[in-house]
Amino acid sequence: QVTLKESGPVLVKPTETLTLTCTVSGFSLSNARMGVSWIRQPPGKALEWLAHIFSNDEKSYSTSLKSRLTISKDTSKSQVVLTMTNMDPVDTATYYCARTLEYSSGWFGIDGNWGQGTLVTVSS
Amino acid sequence: DVVMTQSPLSLPVTLGQPASISCRSSQSLVHSDGNTYLNWFQQRPGQSPRRLIYKVSNRDSGVPDRFSGSGSGTDFTLKISRVEAEDVGVYYCMQGTHWPPFTFGPGTKVDIK
Numbered sequence: 001q002v003t004l005k006e007s008g009p010v011l012v013k014p015t016e017t018l019t020l021t022c023t024v025s026g027f028s029l030s031n032a033r034m035g036v037s038w039i040r041q042p043p044g045k046a047l048e049w050l051a052h053i054f055s056n057d058e059k060s061y062s063t064s065l066k067s068r069l070t071i072s073k074d075t076s077k078s079q080v081v082l083t084m085t086n087m088d089p090v091d092t093a094t095y096y097c098a099r100t101l102e103y104s105s106g107w108f109g110i111d112g113n114w115g116q117g118t119l120v121t122v123s124s
Numbered sequence: 125d126v127v128m129t130q131s132p133l134s135l136p137v138t139l140g141q142p143a144s145i146s147c148r149s150s151q152s153l154v155h156s157d158g159n160t161y162l163n164w165f166q167q168r169p170g171q172s173p174r175r176l177i178y179k180v181s182n183r184d185s186g187v188p189d190r191f192s193g194s195g196s197g198t199d200f201t202l203k204i205s206r207v208e209a210e211d212v213g214v215y216y217c218m219q220g221t222h223w224p225p226f227t228f229g230p231g232t233k234v235d236i237k
Binding site for chain 1: 125155157158159161163165172173174175178179184185216218220223224225226227228229230231
């Protein structure tokens with residue numbers, strides 16, 4: 001059974017750095033056919049993709065947030081970590097991690113396995 | 125980045141009646157490999173998103189057959205043949221052809237009249 005679980009602080013202050021951890025089970029972060037993305041959702045708003053990491057450590061970032069984001073993984077711990085610097089109240093959101101899976105064509109896509117999400121509030 | 129739009133943004137429906145959601149992309153979603161990577165997600169109140177449809181028309185495991193996806197190029201549709209109470213939530217289309225980044229539509233809120 002594939003599971004993903006997000007963890008991190010519930011509350012951060014403006015200008016602080018947010019660090020979130022996605023702990024996965026049921027698959028390995030070294031599997032070349034799989035990767036992990038982070039996606040966020042402000043309260044009552046739409047989903048926004050943030051970052052992705054492949055098994056070979058190749059990384060991709062949101063165009064608008066690239067300068068503030070870093071994604072990394074610890075395969076031995078089955079964890080993917082997202083850091084976001086200089087947090088602002090507009091970054092208040094539920095943050096999700098989701099698995100990506102290689103299609104038979106060789107392309108990758110976000111599949112049906114998402115974490116439950118973790119709500120992060122940015123406030124002084 | 126590819127911009128995804130959806131209509132309507134709010135869709136009140138009668139139980140047992142059909143529902144249809146439109147999704148458009150700012151550029152063709154046909155990949156160089158010939159596939160079109162357009163997905164549909166359902167987000168029930170208080171829950172994580174759940175993928176319903178991948179590559180335009182393929183239902184995920186466990187998804188009722190009252191859900192169907194169609195379309196090509198830049199225009200796509202999600203249809204619910206007969207709406208049930210459990211279908212209440214927000215539906216998002218998402219393109220995975222021109223990533224990074226993956227981009228989502230603004231969502232369509234489905235509720236019962």
